[in-house]
Structure formats: structure tokens, C-alpha cells
């Protein structure tokens with residue numbers, strides 16, 4: 001198991017944003033994390049990346065208890081993420097944004113120009129190589145999302161967390177991104193993707209976890225989840241069957 | 243076909259030698275001019291410009307690169323000054339005393355930085371201001387008598403030697419800022435400035451990078467203090483701890499262009515020239531005028547004086563392309 005959550009909870013002033021969630025994720029899989037707004041998906045990402053400690057429960061990564069490991073050290077171990085509200089480093093060049101991941105992430109390249117060369121390849125992979133020398137703040141939203149992905153990929157993660165990477169993209173961009181996500185998985189990187197585009201997730205995920213009001217209400221293959229009554233009631237509605 | 247040939251501006255190759263060219267001209271001027279004029283007021287003015295450049299570069303390494311606002315740089319300057327002077331007066335070779343002063347300033351900075359950086363927000367700015375003021379008052383109480391160079395040192399005193407040292411420091415500090423910006427460390431330092439949480443999620447050890455920027459910044463501010471102690475024949479030991487030194491360093495960095503290498507150079511020259519002019523002609527109100535000028539520059543030109551240069555370059559490019 002690459003990731004193992006054991007009864008993880010996070011409360012904000014009494015509000016249980018994540019309530020006793022347990023799940024396991026095998027290496028090389030794509031996990032789709034779905035649920036209504038405010039279900040606790042981003043909070044769960046913050047717990048896995050160590051933005052804050054859980055109020056209860058334990059997190060194991062690669063067999064090690066990382067519950068109290070600092071966020072940068074989790075990145076060194078191989079956990080990288082994108083942010084739902086994109087956070088590129090605006091005054092830095094596109095190339096430097098990616099190079100940060102290569103210099104500081106897992107299996108880092110400490111030589112800056114070598115790291116830049118390697119990051120350029122990552123930019124090519126997400127389709128941003130042509131903008132390498134521009135400042136990140138000059139990018140469009142879609143390109144910023146690509147840059148977030150490049151920065152995370154450049155950190156050579158074992159586990160990649162994608163928080164609504166597809167939101168705001170047009171249908172053809174969604175298709176390109178989905179192919180990209182699959183090719184990332186084929187490189188051996190395990191992925192958790194939070195997504196409201198249920199059809200897209202169900203198309204590529206190996207496993208689905210459904211959160212609702214902080215609780216894990218269902219878990220299974222896309223096919224199993226698609227006909228799960230409580231999930232349909234809580235989240236899917238008729239959309240998938242229409 | 244016509245459009246493509248027009249769209250290729252031949253500007254790039256000429257820009258390559260512009261920066262080294264500007265550096266060479268500036269350096270030649272800094273070396274030749276004061277020797278040609280050979281007047282005390284010119285040596286003094288050039289000394290102050292170099293000290294200003296070094297202070298501005300120092301503040302900028304922390305405030306401009308790492309985005310951490312220090313309101314206590316005078317403490318580093320003062321520590322460098324007092325340690326250098328005491329060791330030197332007691333027989334330590336000057337350069338050794340100077341380096342010990344710089345290292346002491348950096349050590350002190352680490353002691354303030356380690357706890358205050360852990361807290362978010364304005365704690366670092368407020369903490370540095372408070373610590374620097376406490377230090378100044380303590381020095382004022384414990385060292386109330388004026389510090390004067392021994393007669394033997396005054397006998398050998400000459401202004402040019404002071405200026406060459408300050409020039410060396412300005413060059414070294416600017417070179418250090420340039421190398422820092424080109425190093426891999428700057429990715430983490432700038433990353434912390436841009437977005438702490440995003441940088442951390444990408445593997446940047448935030449505290450370590452803040453401390454690195456602070457340590458380098460404090461070394462150079464301490465060295466600047468040591469150079470001040472080498473220059474001044476007599477002063478109250480409290481003087482180099484005055485907050486004025488913090489604000490001068492800060493203003494030079496802002497006026498020239500925060501977060502750039504050439505900004506503090508431009509800012510240091512501009513600031514010292516204007517200040518000396520104002521101080522000579524308008525003794526009473528020069529600080530008020532300076533404050534107002536500072537506000538105008540920061541509001542109208544967030545990129546500092548360097549922005550004027552960048553804007554005119556872009557304008558020139560556009561005109562050439564037409």
C-alpha cells in the first residue's frame with residue numbers, strides 16, 4: 001500500500017470537515033475523490049500533504065507513519081500536489097516555477113542548470129515549454145493549471161494529488177488533460193484526483209471514494225459507485241444515468 | 243516576408259554588452275573620479291554612496307528576495323561596528339576584526355530569526371524593531387562615553403583608504419547578491435517570498451531559506467557597520483544602532499528597485515546624492531522632503547527607479563520595431 005489513512009479526522013472549531021476517514025491506495029492506481037461542495041476533499045488533501053495535522057487518526061505513506069512529518073519533508077518522500085485555487089509563484093519565470101520542484105522535491109537535482117534542463121522537459125510534457133521564460137503571472141488560468149501540474153511533477157512524486165485540475169477547462173482541454181493524467185499514471189505515479197466532472201473521473205479512475213459532510217460514504221470501482229443508492233442520493237443525482 | 247524581417251529586432255546582442263559595459267563605466271568612474279578631484283568632500287560623498295549600496299543590497303537580500311521585512315537592520319550594523327572597533331582598538335588586525343563583526347551580526351540575526359520566523363505575519367518585522375531598540379538603549383546606558391580613535395590611528399588616518407574599503411564592500415555585496423540570485427538557493431528564497439505554502443508543498447524548507455537570507459543579509463550589514471567604525475574618528479557607541487540606518491537601507495532598496503541586483507546600486511547613489519544635497523541646503527526639512535519623496539516613488543513606481551529604465555527600454559524597443 002502506498003497510502004493508508006486510519007480514522008483520520010480534522011475539526012475546525014467544532015466543524016468536522018473530515019470525519020474518521022479510513023482508506024488504502026495501491027501503487028500505480030488512480031483514485032477519484034468525489035463529493036459535494038464542502039464535503040472535505042481539499043481538507044483531506046491538506047491532511048495528506050501536512051498543511052495541518054489531523055485532530056485524530058494516522059496517515060501512513062510508503063509504510064511509514066507520516067502523521068507528524070512536516071509538509072516539505074512529505075514532498076521529499078514523494079507527495080506532491082496541485083492547489084484547487086492555483087498558486088503559481090507569480091514573479092518567477094515559468095521555468096523557475098517548475099525548477100523549484102526539481103531542485104527541492106524527491107530525488108532532487110542540486111545543480112541548478114541541470115535541474116532547469118530537466119524541468120524544461122516537464123514543461124514540454126504539459127505543453128508549456130514555449131512559455132518557459134515568461135513570468136508565471138502572465139499566464140492564462142488554463143496555463144497556470146498546467147504550471148501547477150508541472151511544478152508538482154518536477155518534484156518526482158510517488159503520489160500526486162490533483163485538486164480539481166479539470167475545473168474551468170473546455171471540453172477539448174479536458175480530454176487532453178485526461179490523457180495526460182493517464183500517461184502520468186503509466187509512468188508509475190499514483191494519483192488521487194478530486195473532480196466534480198464525475199464522468200471524466202469515472203472514465204479513468206481505478207477506485208472511487210465518495211465523501212459527504214466529512215464522511216466516507218462509499219468506496220469502490222466506478223461501476224459499483226455509479227449504482228450505489230446512497231451516493232446517487234447524496235451527490236450524483238440522476239446526472240450519470242440521464 | 244516583409245513583416246517577418248521587420249519583426250526581428252537586433253536588440254538582443256546589443257543588450258548583452260550593455261550590462262557589463264555599464265558596470266565597467268561605473269567602476270572606472272568610481273576609481274578614477276575621486277582620485278582626480280582628490281577633495282575630502284568627494285571622498286566622503288563616494289564613501290557614503292558605497293556604504294549606502296552595501297546597506298541597500300543587504301536589506302534587499304532579505305526584504306527583496308525573501309520578502310521578509312526587517313525593521314531592525316540597525317542592530318546588525320551596530321553590532322558589526324562595535325565589535326570591529328573594540329577588537330581593532332585592542333590590537334586585532336583590522337580585517338580580522340571586520341570579519342568577526344560581520345559573523346557576530348549574523349549570529350545575532352539567527353538568534354532573533356529562529357523564533358520570530360516561526361510565527362507568521364508581522365512578528366518578524368515587529369520583533370526586529372523591538373530587539374534593535376532594546377539593544378540601542380542598552381548600549382547607550384552601558385557605553386555612555388564617546389568612542390574616539392587612539393592618537394596613533396588618527397596620525398595614520400587617510401580618507402582614501404576608507405573609501406577603497408567601502409568600494410570593496412559595495413562590490414562584494416553586489417556580487418554576493420548577484421551570485422545568490424543565480425544560485426539554486428534563490429529558487430527557494432524567492433519561492434518563500436511568492437507563496438510560502440506553495441513553496442513548502444514543493445519541498446522548500448521555509449525556515450531554513452528565511453534564515454539563509456537573513457544570515458547573508460546580516461553579515462553584509464555587519465560588515466557595513468565595521469566599515470563605518472573604521473571611518474568615523476569619534477562617535478557615541480550608540481550611534482550606529484540608530485534606526486536611521488535601518489530606514490536608509492530599506493529606502494535604498496525600495497527606491498532603486500526591490501528584489502533586483504542593480505536596484506540597490508541605483509538607489510544607493512541616488513539616495514546619498516539627494517540626501518547630501520538636501521541636508522546641505524534645507525537642514526530643517528530635509529527629512530520630511532525625503533519621506534515624501536520616498537512615498538511618491540513607492541506609490542508611483544513600485545518597481546523603483548529601475549522601472550523607469552525598464553519602461554524606457556520597452557518604449558525604445560516599440561519605437562524601433564515600428
Ligand SMILES: Nc1ncnc2c1ncn2[C@@H]1O[C@H](COP(=O)(O)OP(=O)(O)OP(=O)(O)O)[C@@H](O)[C@H]1O
Pocket residue numbers: 012017035036037038039040041042043044084
Ligand atoms: N482552514 C479552514 N478553517 C475553517 N474551516 C475550514 C477550513 N478549511 C475548510 N473548512 C471547512 O471545512 C469544510 C470542508 O471544506 P473543503 O474545502 O475540504 O471542501 P471540499 O470538499 O474541497 O469542497 P469544494 O468542492 O467546494 O472544493 C467546509 O465546510 C469548509 O468551510
Ligand SMILES: [Mg+2]
Pocket residue numbers: 041042043084163
Ligand atoms: Mg476543495
